[in-house]
Amino acid sequence: MNNASNTLHPDASLGVRRKPLPQRTVLRALPWLMMALASAFLGSGCVQSYQVTLRNGGTLTTRSRPKLDRATDTYRFKDAQNQPVAIPAHRVRQIEPL
Numbered sequence: 001m002n003n004a005s006n007t008l009h010p011d012a013s014l015g016v017r018r019k020p021l022p023q024r025t026v027l028r029a030l031p032w033l034m035m036a037l038a039s040a041f042l043g044s045g046c047v048q049s050y051q052v053t054l055r056n057g058g059t060l061t062t063r064s065r066p067k068l069d070r071a072t073d074t075y076r077f078k079d080a081q082n083q084p085v086a087i088p089a090h091r092v093r094q095i096e097p098l
Contacts, residue, residue: 053094066095
């Protein structure tokens, strides 16, 4: 006494059919999708290392962009080991992106 209606999909017994999404709905979502992908792509490229060349010839590699603190006349940044560093501005010869 096997009833075939027990094995059907629940919506099939109600006569409900799924309709594909209208094309205009897909086209409305496309700009948002493109914007999300672009922001993810551009946002991932923000991390850049810099090379700080000192007057004595030494170099340091940074994980963040060196910022000049005018109050103390020092450059502040995080080094390759992610430790905060402050170097007097008069010791810096050049700062360039890697």
